[in-house]
Amino acid sequence: MLLTKEIELKIKQPNINYYLNLGYDVKYNDIIKIHPDNLPPYSRELIDVKCDVCGNTKKLKYFVYFKNVNKHGIYTCSQKCCQIKVNKTNKEKYGCDRPIQNKHIREKLEKTNIIKYGYSVCSRNEEIIDKIKDKYIKRLLKKYDYLNINYIKEHKANFKCEKGHDFDIDFALLGNRLKYGVTICPICNPVSSYNISDREKSLRLFVNENYDGLIINNVNDIIPPYEIDIYIPDLKIGFEFNGLYWHNELNKVNNYHQLKTDLCKDKGIHLIHVYEDDWIYKQEIVKSRILNLLNRTPNKIYARLCKIEEIKNKDLINIFLNKNHIQGFVASKIKLGLFYKNELVSLMLFGDFRKSLGQKTLKHSYEMLRFCNKLNTNVVGGASRLFKYFVDHYNPKEITSYADRSWSNGELYEKLGFKLDHKTQPNYFYIVDGIRKHRFGFRKDKLIKNGADPDKTEHQIMIENNIYRIYDSGHLKYKISLC
Numbered sequence: 001m002l003l004t005k006e007i008e009l010k011i012k013q014p015n016i017n018y019y020l021n022l023g024y025d026v027k028y029n030d031i032i033k034i035h036p037d038n039l040p041p042y043s044r045e046l047i048d049v050k051c052d053v054c055g056n057t058k059k060l061k062y063f064v065y066f067k068n069v070n071k072h073g074i075y076t077c078s079q080k081c082c083q084i085k086v087n088k089t090n091k092e093k094y095g096c097d098r099p100i101q102n103k104h105i106r107e108k109l110e111k112t113n114i115i116k117y118g119y120s121v122c123s124r125n126e127e128i129i130d131k132i133k134d135k136y137i138k139r140l141l142k143k144y145d146y147l148n149i150n151y152i153k154e155h156k157a158n159f160k161c162e163k164g165h166d167f168d169i170d171f172a173l174l175g176n177r178l179k180y181g182v183t184i185c186p187i188c189n190p191v192s193s194y195n196i197s198d199r200e201k202s203l204r205l206f207v208n209e210n211y212d213g214l215i216i217n218n219v220n221d222i223i224p225p226y227e228i229d230i231y232i233p234d235l236k237i238g239f240e241f242n243g244l245y246w247h248n249e250l251n252k253v254n255n256y257h258q259l260k261t262d263l264c265k266d267k268g269i270h271l272i273h274v275y276e277d278d279w280i281y282k283q284e285i286v287k288s289r290i291l292n293l294l295n296r297t298p299n300k301i302y303a304r305l306c307k308i309e310e311i312k313n314k315d316l317i318n319i320f321l322n323k324n325h326i327q328g329f330v331a332s333k334i335k336l337g338l339f340y341k342n343e344l345v346s347l348m349l350f351g352d353f354r355k356s357l358g359q360k361t362l363k364h365s366y367e368m369l370r371f372c373n374k375l376n377t378n379v380v381g382g383a384s385r386l387f388k389y390f391v392d393h394y395n396p397k398e399i400t401s402y403a404d405r406s407w408s409n410g411e412l413y414e415k416l417g418f419k420l421d422h423k424t425q426p427n428y429f430y431i432v433d434g435i436r437k438h439r440f441g442f443r444k445d446k447l448i449k450n451g452a453d454p455d456k457t458e459h460q461i462m463i464e465n466n467i468y469r470i471y472d473s474g475h476l477k478y479k480i481s482l483c
Contacts, residue, residue, distance in 0.1 A: 006033040007047060015040060041066045051077035053084050140171065147184070161185035173253050199279055200241040204230055206287060207239065210296050223263040228271070237293055238264055238271045241279070244431050248468045258426045261405050261473040273406040273473060277435045278326060285326050288375045289407065299374075301345055303381035306338040308389050311347075320347055325372040326407070332369050334394065336386045338379060345374045346382035350390060353400070366394070368401035371412070387416050397483050405473035418478035426471040430462060436470060 011019060011030045018040050019026050026032060036047045043062040050057050052074050069075050076082040087097045094102040100109070110120040117125040123132065137152050150158040156168045165187040169177075174184065183189035208215060213234045220227045230239040240260065247257070257273055264271035272293065278286055291297050311317060312335075321329045324347075332349035339345065349370040371386070373379045390396070401418065403410045410420060429436035444458040452461045462468070 006035055007045060015043075036062060049075055049077075051075060051081055053077075053081035144174070159184070161188060163188060170253060173251075177250070197241075197243060199276060200229065200243070203239065203241050203274060203279060207232075207290065207294070210291060211294050222267060222269070223260065226260050226263065228260075228264070228269075231269075232294075235294070236269050238269050239290075240271060240273045242273055242275045242470075244276045244434065244436070244470060247275075248431055248470045249428075250468055252471070254428070254471045255426055257471060257473045258405070265409070270409045275406070275436065275470075281435070282326055284375060285324065288324075289326070291376065292378065297376060297378040299377040301340050301377060301379050301382075303338060303346070303379055303385040306340045306345065306379070306382070306385075308385065309337050309339055311335040311337045311344075316344065317347070317349075320344055320374075321370060321372070324375050325370055327370070327404070330369050334366075334390065336389060338382050338386060340379075343374075345377055346379040346386065347372055348383065348386040348390070350394075350399075364394075364396055365398040365400070366396050368399055383412060383416060391482060395482075398479065398481050400477065400479045403476040403478060405475060408476070410476045410478065413476075413478040416480070418480045421477040421479045424475045424477060426474045428469040428471045430467050431470055432467060442467075 011026045011028060011032065016026065016028060019032070019034075022038060024032060024034075036045075039045060039047075039062045041063060045062050046059050047062050047065060048057050049060050049065050053076050056077055058077050065075065074085065076085055090097055090099060093099075094105065096102055099105050113120055113122045116122070117128060119125055122128050140152060140157065141149060144157070147159060150160065150166070152158075153168075156170055157174065158166065158168050160166050161184065163185070165185050167185055167187055169184065169186060177184050177189075204217065207230055211232060213232065216231045216233065218227055218229065219231045219238075222228060222231070228238040229241050232238070240257075242257070245251070261271050261273070270293075272290075274286055288297075317332075317335055318329045330349065330351075332351045334350040336348045336350075337344045337346065347370065348368065350366045351369050353365060353367050368387075371383055373382060399418075400421070401413060402424070403413055405423075410418075414420075428439055430439060430442055431437070442458060442462060444452075444461070447458060447461050448454050456464075459469075
């Protein structure tokens with residue numbers, strides 16, 4: 001830990017007595033040079049502090065520095081550096097990043113738990129479970145005492161609002177509503193709009209016009225207490241219309257869309273999430289994908305009748321993706337297309353692993369970045385033929401790809417031979433001018449360059465500008481090894 005040797009300081013009231021007690025002969029407004037170690041803990045003077053891990057120097061208010069230096073006099077500039085320091089200490093003591101990973105410590109802990117609680121993990125003991133629940137409930141009652149909670153059941157609480165409504169509300173949603181100062185009662189301020197918007201009505205109409213079988217609207221007995229907007233029992237497909245206001249963080253908890261997707265999956269239902277901005281600005285792509293799910297795609301082409309080409313024309317790729325893929329253009333290394341009568345009808349893109357994802361991969365590892373067909377066209381066997389061409393000509397050792405759970409259940413990847421690696425957590429977007437924008441464009445460093453307060457988080461800055469997050473359903477990460 002390194003501080004600047006001395007800083008210039010103007011003596012102010014009421015701090016003057018502090019410096020007099022240190023032996024300085026000073027008067028009000030005198031300027032003295034002083035080492036930061038002699039500053040009072042509550043001082044707001046800016047000092048240079050060097051991180052003991054990464055070596056970066058950072059300007060901090062002294063009271064912030066004073067609070068963040070541990071008893072050993074070690075300063076770390078970030079949570080990441082702090083964790084590196086902790087891991088290093090643990091490796092020196094226990095030979096691993098965390099003490100619990102040490103075999104002897106783990107065996108000793110399990111043995112003690114069996115003697116005390118009858119289980120290798122103490123939280124399996126019924127008495128411990130009851131104590132945890134009681135502690136959780138007491139903490140919530142204390143935290144929300146001013147709201148007059150009637151009772152708490154699991155992760156929900158029952159209240160009575162000013163208008164006399166009795167209602168249950170999830171604590172995560174309650175926290176969000178209190179945070180943003182909106183009406184808590186979900187009856188006065190519904191979580192979902194029961195007045196169906198014109199856009200949702202147009203989605204319902206499109207599905208009805210293109211499917212002759214049974215369609216049920218607003219089904220609430222399949223994944224209670226949640227509702228499926230549009231459900232087709234014969235196909236086991238559901239559709240959700242996600243309005244950007246009613247589904248942002250003000251009204252939905254962060255895992256809401258993923259939770260509904262998982263609940264439907266457990267029932268064998270493929271749930272599709274249609275976001276409001278996609279329906280407005282990419283409606284033709286959305287309609288084409290829905291027709292494919294309903295087995296109503298009007299045009300069919302067999303891949304064996306097409307010619308495979310490696311495409312170099314970036315403009316052609318850009319136009320095709322923006323017209324036919326809901327996520328639009330992405331830069332890629334390898335671009336493979338199927339052409340039918342000299343027209344591009346199917347496209348598959350590959351690239352090296354993106355460094356921003358923090359992947360550790362083998363040499364000759366690739367990511368499949370995009371696959372799509374021409375609008376309203378089913379290219380039978382197109383994905384298999386393009387994928388086989390890539391494997392035969394580029395000899396990859398490993399290929400990874402991510403399936404967007406808003407639309408995909410991973411069926412295509414499994415047909416190509418991929419294996420599910422894991423499910424990712426929900427990703428968030430910011431809603432700007434009625435469109436979901438990727439969070440990368442709103443990093444804290446960019447916001448600070450535009451004049452934002454550096455002491456606030458990215459999220460705080462965006463909220464102050466009335467720009468809120470909306471979360472998706474996460475992704476399915478697929479991987480195939482060809483070594």
